[in-house]
Amino acid sequence: MFKDGxxxxxxxxxxxxxxxxxxxxxxxxxxxxxxRQAAAAEPRLTLRQSTVRALAGADGGPWVExxxxxxxxxxxxxxxxxxATARAHLTVVCDGxxxxxxxxxxxxxxxxxxxxxxxxxxxxxxxxxxxxHVVLMAPSxxxxxxxxxxxxxxxxxxxxxxxxxxxxxxxxxxLLGVVAPQVPACLRDEFVAAVGRGGMRSMQNKxxxxxxxxxxxxxxxxxxFNMRHPLTGGGMTxxxxxxxxxxxxxxxxxxxxxxxxxxxxxxxxxxSRKPLAATxxxxxxxxYAVFCxxxxxxxDAMRGACFDYLKRGGSCAAGPVALLSGLRPRPSVLVAHxxxxxxxxxxxxxxxxxxxxxxxxxxxxxxxxxAIIVPIIRSEGVRAVFFPYLAPAPRLDKxxxxxxxxxxxxxxxGGEGGGHPAPSPPARGxxxxxxxxxxx
Ligand SMILES: Cc1cc2nc3c(=O)[nH]c(=O)nc-3n(C[C@H](O)[C@H](O)[C@H](O)COP(=O)(O)OP(=O)(O)OC[C@H]3O[C@@H](n4cnc5c(N)ncnc54)[C@H](O)[C@@H]3O)c2cc1C
Numbered sequence: 001m002f003k004d005g006x007x008x009x010x011x012x013x014x015x016x017x018x019x020x021x022x023x024x025x026x027x028x029x030x031x032x033x034x035x036r037q038a039a040a041a042e043p044r045l046t047l048r049q050s051t052v053r054a055l056a057g058a059d060g061g062p063w064v065e066x067x068x069x070x071x072x073x074x075x076x077x078x079x080x081x082x083x084a085t086a087r088a089h090l091t092v093v094c095d096g097x098x099x100x101x102x103x104x105x106x107x108x109x110x111x112x113x114x115x116x117x118x119x120x121x122x123x124x125x126x127x128x129x130x131x132x133h134v135v136l137m138a139p140s141x142x143x144x145x146x147x148x149x150x151x152x153x154x155x156x157x158x159x160x161x162x163x164x165x166x167x168x169x170x171x172x173x174x175l176l177g178v179v180a181p182q183v184p185a186c187l188r189d190e191f192v193a194a195v196g197r198g199g200m201r202s203m204q205n206k207x208x209x210x211x212x213x214x215x216x217x218x219x220x221x222x223x224x225f226n227m228r229h230p231l232t233g234g235g236m237t238x239x240x241x242x243x244x245x246x247x248x249x250x251x252x253x254x255x256x257x258x259x260x261x262x263x264x265x266x267x268x269x270x271x272s273r274k275p276l277a278a279t280x281x282x283x284x285x286x287x288y289a290v291f292c293x294x295x296x297x298x299x300d301a302m303r304g305a306c307f308d309y310l311k312r313g314g315s316c317a318a319g320p321v322a323l324l325s326g327l328r329p330r331p332s333v334l335v336a337h338x339x340x341x342x343x344x345x346x347x348x349x350x351x352x353x354x355x356x357x358x359x360x361x362x363x364x365x366x367x368x369x370x371a372i373i374v375p376i377i378r379s380e381g382v383r384a385v386f387f388p389y390l391a392p393a394p395r396l397d398k399x400x401x402x403x404x405x406x407x408x409x410x411x412x413x414g415g416e417g418g419g420h421p422a423p424s425p426p427a428r429g430x431x432x433x434x435x436x437x438x439x440x
Pocket of ligand 1: 050051052053094095096097099100116155203204205221222223224230232233234235236237239
């Protein structure tokens with residue numbers, strides 16, 4: 001991390017973990033293609049590529065809320081091709097940041113605090129090779145990290161809901177006039193050259209707490225479900241952890257033929273994922289809010305305190321990094337560290353001898369810290385952050401629940417795996433009771 005020419009080196013606290021646990025950085029596209037190849041090589045998997053138009057209901061047409069569980073997707077293999085239905089007992093919706101399907105399965109509340117403008121720097125030596133670099137600039141942080149042996153990805157955060165225009169040259173002017181002078185000297189020339197080469201790509205950064213509506217037969221995963229500011233690179237950590245957890249939860253089922261039993265498992269997934277997801281989301285959004293520069297002495301004191309707290313190393317660095325990397329996801333520890341940063345900042349303002357100005361600024365710093373963390377915790381859910389296992393299960397529509405039971409009878413010709421036997425009446429009764437408890 002860099003601030004005003006000062007460097008703070010922070011490492012992943014990997015002691016006690018296997019040698020496989022390490023930070024990784026790469027071309028995202030190459031990584032995703034390798035994941036797809038690995039999935040495709042799985043003998044029990046059939047890979048089909050198509051564009052999904054809608055979720056499918058029990059009749060094979062577009063799914064209508066409340067009428068049936070989700071029973072697959074309506075898709076189109078190519079633009080001119082007729083729509084077809086792929087039936088499934090469980091449909092995992094993971095159509096990313098711009099999801100068209102999430103509105104059916106959640107009540108999304110999306111904030112878009114900033115954009116990332118991406119550049120590639122070539123043949124530069126980073127101040128800390130093999131590390132990610134966060135440079136605390138004004139108005140907001142800039143990241144550098146290696147993605148191959150000769151390339152460094154630079155992500156410039158630009159706050160706001162609109163980006164300076166590329167066509168008028170306003171974006172290049174911002175990068176050269178505002179950002180370049182704050183880039184560490186050893187990277188500056190190549191940064192300027194990269195802007196000159198053009199071809200910058202930009203993405204809007206979005207934040208969206210997970211707020212699922214529990215629909216039997218389907219669940220959300222990845223960015224379509226939950227997003228946080230990408231400053232800490234938490235998106236893949238949450239997505240991959242969710243995928244691993246979902247696998248574990250679903251492996252308790254003999255199959256997915258009974259939508260009610262599957263819905264019970266997916267409800268438990270939504271609750272069990274909270275500790276890790278809430279920790280990473282809260283930390284990412286809080287760090288972003290703290291690291292943005294503001295014309296406010298209290299905010300500036302909090303920003304400086306945060307940098308110096310991490311710079312102290314030891315548990316001050318290891319704790320937050322263990323949280324953000326998902327190594328030790330404990331939301332309450334996160335809140336403790338956040339207020340430890342605030343207390344550290346207050347201590348610096350009051351020691352060695354408190355002055356009236358120092359006391360005022362210290363109180364303002366505490367108010368700033370609270371104003372940052374409280375709305376983030378509220379949006380994640382207070383119970384979900386502090387007592388994740390007491391958090392309410394996602395809303396499950398009673399009518400849909402009844403429809404799920406109605407559809408739990410054997411489904412002849414229901415796509416791959418169709419025609420599974422329904423559970424026996426007593427087992428169904430027990431499931432209904434447990435599921436109704438989940439539904440509240
Ligand atoms: C600028 C930026 C930088 C980031 N950097 C990092 C980082 O360093 N580390 C990190 O961990 N995370 C990072 N993230 C977050 C990370 O990229 C996401 O969390 C992750 O890609 C989410 O994966 P996903 O599969 O849910 O969505 P996506 O990766 O968006 O994949 C969704 C897929 O669904 C497909 N799709 C969409 N609609 C349909 C449809 N109707 N039919 C068929 N297919 C469809 C899309 O084509 C796409 O292939 C970053 C995000 C941004 C914006």
